[in-house]
Amino acid sequence: MEYVFPVHASNVDFHTTHAKYPATDIFADCGEPVVATTSGVVLEVSLTDEYVKGRPDGPLNGGRSVSLLGDDGVRYYGSHLQRVLSGIRAGVRVQAGQELGEVGHTGNANGVCHLHYGISPPCARTGDWKVRRGVIWPAPYLKSWRKKGGKSPVSEVAAWKSEHDCKA
Template identity: 45%
Template structure:
């Protein structure tokens, strides 16, 4: 399911430096679970500082889930985290995870949901969590009511990525 609801939203067809999409929408639109799954990581404090621009802090408020399909879905720059959203909680497709916003490095951009797709990793592996697979074809499908699955693309990309020895780009 398309991860932004309740208002008009337009997904970027490219992204700078690593595979992800910025879904431009007004502050306060719903960020919803694109699939049934469980909450993986939640960041409730915006620690981003433009002077340091640390990678782990760029997302501001964020939520990631691991879907029943084994894929991790990540949304950041939220203005709020949904009530009861915490690691380990089960969620259903369409359930509100938070609200779109301008936290983290989005303080200096138009409001949007940064959306990433990846494989599950150990906690705090932000360079994978932020996006490792280009999500545009999936977002385009979901936005038009389609069901295109990222499972095989995520598996293929994970195999090609190889051993994870830390952040490789835009760190």
């Protein structure tokens, strides 16, 4: 199984933690390419930014986003995209490293260009935003993939699913 760091940029950094739940923010300039972490099928795409500041947390927080079901059975989610590439839609097969969109600051990104990145099981496949946004810490995997390593989140995601029955 091939894994690829999800942002192609020379100036990119990420936090090892995230506020409120396990995920991370990958910081890069707006417009930098966001790519498929691994080969798989696109589950969900949000092409519009319908987030309204001040509303409670919900599925619109991510602004423009793409959710991918990897061939490894794990879901990979990226949001706050400036744009999603033409042709990227639910049901489309993509390859590891294929461009999906561009880093942006849509949704609740507070004007900061970054990719919100989450790893989770594909519980309901669509609509389960609390799980989709991330349930395991991505940092160990991102560190591996950044160095062209093959560290897989499959066992950690399976353990989380077994323990939590897909309830975030």
